[in-house]
Amino acid sequence: MKLSIAHNVPLADLTTFHIGGEAKEFVEVRSESELSEAIEYAKSNDLPVVILGGGSNVLVSDKGVTGLVVKISILGIGVVEKTDSVLVRAGAGEVFDSLVRQTVEAGWWGLENLSSIPGLVGATPVQNVGAYGVEVADLIDEVKVYDLKDSVYKILTAAECDFGYRDSLFKKTSGRYIVTEVVYRLKKVGDPNIKYADLKNLFGDDNPTLLQVREAVITIRSKKFPDWSMVGTAGSFFKNPIIEKSLAEALSRKYETMPMYDTENGLVKIPLGFVLDKVLHLKGYENDKVSTFKNQALVIVAKRGAKASEVEVFANDIADRVLVETGISIEWEVTKIS
Ligand code: NAP
Numbered sequence: 001m002k003l004s005i006a007h008n009v010p011l012a013d014l015t016t017f018h019i020g021g022e023a024k025e026f027v028e029v030r031s032e033s034e035l036s037e038a039i040e041y042a043k044s045n046d047l048p049v050v051i052l053g054g055g056s057n058v059l060v061s062d063k064g065v066t067g068l069v070v071k072i073s074i075l076g077i078g079v080v081e082k083t084d085s086v087l088v089r090a091g092a093g094e095v096f097d098s099l100v101r102q103t104v105e106a107g108w109w110g111l112e113n114l115s116s117i118p119g120l121v122g123a124t125p126v127q128n129v130g131a132y133g134v135e136v137a138d139l140i141d142e143v144k145v146y147d148l149k150d151s152v153y154k155i156l157t158a159a160e161c162d163f164g165y166r167d168s169l170f171k172k173t174s175g176r177y178i179v180t181e182v183v184y185r186l187k188k189v190g191d192p193n194i195k196y197a198d199l200k201n202l203f204g205d206d207n208p209t210l211l212q213v214r215e216a217v218i219t220i221r222s223k224k225f226p227d228w229s230m231v232g233t234a235g236s237f238f239k240n241p242i243i244e245k246s247l248a249e250a251l252s253r254k255y256e257t258m259p260m261y262d263t264e265n266g267l268v269k270i271p272l273g274f275v276l277d278k279v280l281h282l283k284g285y286e287n288d289k290v291s292t293f294k295n296q297a298l299v300i301v302a303k304r305g306a307k308a309s310e311v312e313v314f315a316n317d318i319a320d321r322v323l324v325e326t327g328i329s330i331e332w333e334v335t336k337i338s
Contacts, residue, residue, distance in 0.1 A: 020060025
C-alpha cells in the first residue's frame, strides 16, 4: 500500500460552505491506480467510500463522515482534433472553469456559457451542470468511471449517462460510480448561444465572439452569486422545479408575471428565484448565521461558524414555505454528505 491514509481530517475547509465535521479516514488520489488502491483499502476495512471533488456543491454533516473520504485530484487534459470538432479529454480533478477558459482561448465552441461555474470536471456529468441554455449533456461524448458494484473501470457513452435536468445516472445510482475522466466534444466553428434574457439583453443583435460570451457570463454571474472566497455557500441550493402544466396554469393565473418555460416532455420549468423573491419575499431572508443571498434568493449563504444542521433547518423552512404557497415540492441541488 503506497497511499497514505489520513485520520480525523477536518472537511469544512475542503468545501465552499466551510461547514461540517471530520472524515474518519481520508485520502487524496492523483491517478486511477491510486483510486484503485484506495477502493481496495476501503473494501478490506469495510468502509463506505465517499467521494469529494471541489466541495462546491456539498453540505457535510456536523458529525462528519464515518467512511473513507476520497478526494479526486486526477489531472490531465488531452485533445484529439477531428475535421469539424475537437474531443477534449479532462481528468476529473481538473478545475472546470480553467478547462472552459482554455477551450475558449483555443477557439473551440461549446463550454463558453458554462464559464465561472465552480467545482471540478468530475462533478459536471454527475449533476449535468448547466447554465444559460447549455448543459454538459449537450457536449459530453463519454465518461470514464470506476463502477464500485462491478469493481471495474468502464467507459459510458452520453446516452448511457441517462442525463436529465441537473440529473444523471450517477445521481440516480448515488454511490455506485466514481467519475475519473470526462470527454467533451466541442465545435471548431460555432454560433453564440445567447437566447437567455441576461445574454440577449446584453448583446441584442450583435454576434459576440467566444471570448465576449465568456466574459459576459462571468460578469453576469459575479453580480448574482456571492464571492466564494468571502462567504460560505454552495451556490444555488435548490433545483429550479419542473412541474405539471395544470399546476403551472393555476400559478400563472395567481401570479401573472411568473416566468415559465415549457420543457420537451410537456412539463413546465419555474425559476425558483422568482418564487423566493417576488412571491415569498425571501431575498436576503436571514436566520442567525444562515441567509439567502441578497442578490439571488436561490443561493444560501452561511456565516463562519454556522452548523450544517442550521443550514438544513433553514433550507427545510424555505421548502415548506414554497410548498404551502405554491404547491411545488422543491429539491436540494446540494448533496448532503455524512
Ligand atoms: P436565470 O437565468 O434567471 O434562470 C432561472 C430559471 O429560468 C432557470 O430554471 C432557467 O433554466 C430558466 N430560464 C431562463 N431563461 C430561459 C430560457 N430562455 N429558456 C428556458 N429556460 C429559461 O437563473 P440564475 O439563477 O440567474 O442562473 C443563471 C444560469 O446558471 C441558469 O441557467 C441556471 O440554471 C444556471 N445555474 C446552474 C447551476 C448548476 O448547474 N448547478 C447552478 C447555478 C446556476 P435553466 O436552469 O435550464 O438554465
